Amino acid sequence: MAATLKASIEGLRQVDYARRYKGWLKSSSEWCEAASTSAATLKRFWRRLPVRSQTFVAICEAVDVSWQEVVAVSPASDSPHPCTAHPPRSQAEAGLSTTQSTAQSTVPVAEVSRERHLDFFAYDEAWVGREAVLAQLSEQLQQSCRLLVLLGITGIGKTALGERLAISLYPQWTGEHWQQLLRENLDNDRQPHDFISVASRWWEHWGYPLEGAKDGQMLVDRTAQYFLNQPLLLIIDSLERMLQGNEEEGWSDFKDPLWAMFFEAVLAAPICQGRIILTSQDFPGQLPARYSNFWTCEFLGGLNETEQLALFAKANLDLTQESQNYLRRIGAAYEGHPLALRVIAGEISNAPFLGNVRAYWNKYGQDIEEVETAIAQARMGQTTSARDHWQLHDCTRLLRMKVRDRLEQTFRRLKQEAPAAYILLCEASVYRCPVAESFWLSHLEDWEYSKAEAQLALDILRDRYLVEEITEGDRLLLRQHNLIRSVALSHLQGLD
Known part of the structure; x- marks a missing residue:
């Protein structure tokens, strides 16, 4: 040596x-x-x-x-040693037209790995926590679970967890593994998201570009067959962009029915080597319940206090007793929201604060104190206030850029697609603490919505995880995440 x-x-x-x-x-x-x-x-x-x-x-x-x-x-x-990827079937057998013959279109995996390597959208060195859920979901995906849906509000860490699961399933993404990963980021409006367009990109990724695929049913069958016979991992981010509906039926249908057919084909087969991870703010209701042994959903909440401090430690912040006290209060106000806390950690680390937690608190601590005061007053019986002026999503420039804009996009989509649900979310922001469902529903009576319409509006908020259900004693109560309430209060002032 x-x-x-x-x-x-x-x-x-x-x-x-x-x-x-x-x-x-x-x-x-x-x-x-x-x-x-x-x-x-x-x-x-x-x-x-x-x-x-x-x-x-x-x-x-x-x-x-x-x-x-x-x-x-x-x-x-x-330069890695070349190796050759082969399809499970010939293109003629798959019923697909390609620009080349199978032999000509075979792409050495080594060439792909030299030109492209695995990049993550969200998972990086600042990752902390989630050990229990990571272990649980990794085990499920290695057993019978073929399709996993990660649900939660924007910025809660769904994409990062999906990418971390990819590493758990395939610890070393080297040359021969690169073609096993498929990524679809539906936030990218530059690419069409109908099934035929997306599946055509996949076949190109596998080394078999299609020529004018038009038969959607055949493409679904052959793509599903390929997926069933290969150890592939498919990650689709922002699945809510694929969903549609109306206020009479809800918001759970795929805009392109071929997607529902593809997922069902994967779930219905007796054996499947591939795995699918979906991240979404909305629950996709068309997943067939009869195959529930093969798919599962996981709702993500915020980081716990230990994980919050670990996140701040990864940003190399001072963790003296005084600093920890301020950071715990910040973490509690944001309910462990990973994106918001990472933005705040970055702001504290950089100029002008340069790691001085107390200086940051002196500048922005009043916003946290207002949240703490409202919660304390709620415990003393002052459960409602439309005059609370929370700025959790809006108090610094970076929070406005990285957190507020994403939350505002959620609210804009809700306002456009489900006006009654949008009104209900804004009206219910007057509650500082969890309350009974009937309290929420009563707000739509003044807007002349029927009981059925009000119930549907609430169900839409449930499907989009914009309302949280908790139990106190033997009662089921509803509440809003502090960040959601912060945005909803600002929208409440603009309701006509």
Whole structure:
């Protein structure tokens, strides 16, 4: 073995995915301790500079990667060995027209991995918590669960959890694994989201571009067949963009019925190698209940107090007793909302605060104190107030850019698609604490909605997870997340 070794590009990718699987930072103290090295040496390793051979091996073994797969033996070692991906069926058997013959269209996975590597939209080094749900869902996906729906309000961490699950299922996303991952981000308005368009992109991704696919039923059948016979992972973000409905029937149908047919085909088959993760603010009601053994839903709430402090620690914030007190109060006011807390952690870390938690509190703490005061008054019997002026979503520039705009998009969509539900959400923002369902429904009487229409409006809010149900004693009560109430109060002033 040479005295010093350096990593190849492909080798670094393997190490990167392995350390993400462990939840380590690129120069974390846990990694340094496990490899008996320093943060400075780890930085050299990541820059592909030579390090002592014994240290190189220890760095790789600490994340359970063989050092032989990481080392750059020669300039040619940066290029992975070519291998060939084959479809489960011929294109003629699949009934699909391609621009090339099957033999000609075969794409070496190595070429794909050199041009493209796995990037995540949300999961990164700041990830914390969710250990219990991660373990539970990973186990389900490795057993009988073929389709998982992650539900919750915007910014609650659905996409990040889906991506973390991808690493759990495939710890090392290397060349041959790249083609096993399919991503659809429905927030991207530049691409059509009908099934034929999306499936055509998939076949191109697999190396078999289609020519003018028009038979939707045949494409559903053949795409589902491919999915059933390959260990693929499909992640679709913002599924709510696929759904439609009306105030008489609710908001759970797919705009393109071919999507419902595809999901049912995957769930109805006796055996399925592929897995699907959907993230959505709305519950997709067309998933067939008769196949409930093969799909499940998971509602995500905020981070708990321990996870909140861990998030702030990852931002290298001072965690003295005084700072922890302020950070706990911030975390409680935002109910552990990951996106909001990450934005706040970033603001505290950077100029002008430069990590000074107390200085941040002196600037914005009054917004947290107003929330605390309202909650305390509610416990003393002052359960309603339309004059509360919460600014949890709006008190800093970055919160306006990264949190408010996403929440406002949710409210705009609700106002356009379900006006009665929008009015109900705004009217019910007067409640500072959980109340009975009848209290909520009474607000639509003044707007001359019938009882049936009011009940449907409330069900729409339930389906979109804009109302939370809790039990106190033997009573079922309704409440709004503090961030949702903050936005709803601002909209309440504009109701005509």
